[in-house]
Amino acid sequence: MPAHWKACFFDLDGTLVQTSPEIADAVNATLRHFNWPEVTQAQVDGWIGQGTRELLILALSCVTEQTVAQVRSGADLKEALPIFDRHYQKTCGTRSHLYPHVRETLQTLREQGCRLAVVTNKEERYTHAVLRAHGLQEMFDLVISGDTFSNKKPDPVGIFYGLALWGVSKSEALFIGDSSIDAATARNAGVPVWLLPYGYNMGQPVQSCAPDRVIEDFSEVL
Ligand SMILES: O=C(O)COP(=O)(O)O
Numbered sequence: 001m002p003a004h005w006k007a008c009f010f011d012l013d014g015t016l017v018q019t020s021p022e023i024a025d026a027v028n029a030t031l032r033h034f035n036w037p038e039v040t041q042a043q044v045d046g047w048i049g050q051g052t053r054e055l056l057i058l059a060l061s062c063v064t065e066q067t068v069a070q071v072r073s074g075a076d077l078k079e080a081l082p083i084f085d086r087h088y089q090k091t092c093g094t095r096s097h098l099y100p101h102v103r104e105t106l107q108t109l110r111e112q113g114c115r116l117a118v119v120t121n122k123e124e125r126y127t128h129a130v131l132r133a134h135g136l137q138e139m140f141d142l143v144i145s146g147d148t149f150s151n152k153k154p155d156p157v158g159i160f161y162g163l164a165l166w167g168v169s170k171s172e173a174l175f176i177g178d179s180s181i182d183a184a185t186a187r188n189a190g191v192p193v194w195l196l197p198y199g200y201n202m203g204q205p206v207q208s209c210a211p212d213r214v215i216e217d218f219s220e221v222l
Contacts, residue, residue, distance in 0.1 A: 004112045007168040008221065009159055009191070011177035012120035013048050014199020016102050017130055020045050021095035023052065026088035027059050033083050034076075036063040048200040049181050051121040051146040056084050088126060093133025099198065101219040106139045108222055115166045119158040119175075119185070121146035141166075153181050156189030163189075176221055183209035194221070 013019045024044040031038050039059050047058040060071045060080060071077050109116060117140060120127055124145040131137045142165065144158035151157055163173060175186035178199025186193030194213040195206040206214055215221065 005109070005114050005174045006172040007115040007117065007162060007166055007174075008109060009117045009119045009162060009173065009175045009186075011175075011179070011182045011199075012118050012122055012127060012130065014178035014201075015099075015176060015182075015196055016118070016136070017096050017098055017134060018199075019096045019130060020048060020200065022091040022093070023048065023055065023088070025091045025095060026084055027056065029087040029091075030056070030080055030084040031059065031063060034080065036060075039063065045200055046203050049121060049179050049202060051123055051152065052084070052088065052126060053081070053123065054121075056080060085125075089129065092126060092129035096130060096133065098134055098136075099196075099218055101217060103136075103139075105219050105221055106136075110139065115141045115162065115168065117142040117144065117158070117162045119144045119153060119162075121152045121181070123147050154184035154188055156185055159185065159189035159191060163191075174221070176215075178206065180204065180209045183211050 010016055020041065024041050027044055028038040039062060047055045057068055057071050057077060060076055061068045064076060066074065106116060122145055124147055127143060127145040142162050146152040149157045163170065170190045173191045175182060175191050175193045177193065178196050179201040183193050183195060192212045194215050195209060195211040197206050197214055197216065
């Protein structure tokens, strides 16, 4: 294992930033707009990982008692998406916060010459809003969102793109995330993966994803 990684790829929601309270606020404001029942924080936590569009589909399926396939092809989603967008743009940064030691650890990695990337399934417009709200944008050499390429995680395209851009080999890179999607992304790319246990893993313990390591605190990346 290299003493200093040459490139670190980070998931965003549940790894760098605790985002679910303000996502829940935006989802519930959207549901109220249509007079649908609200959902709980725990439900929203369990729906994070595939991007906010997919999260909204799961929420609508839950409250309207339609299948996911029906919501995906129905009128409710089309109407709800712009309302959700308006609310999430407003709530971004209001109730999210960085996990302990994120800023200092990223800073130290930068000083060590490590290339830093975000690889999230969140859509670009929200990824940048969250990073901006926490003054993190300048920290990263590369930001890849769920809609940056035609495929999102667990497709390894974001990792391959970064490695090729920087001329870094797989063994010199590390993926740090919080979910089975992150573990699968890293495995698909052939890079080691460390998982944090405090994020959003659809209600499952991260140990079940068989990561190379579980780290309790973000500073253990160093
Ligand atoms: O589901 C999302 O919005 C994104 O989740 P991620 O940052 O964990 O990839």
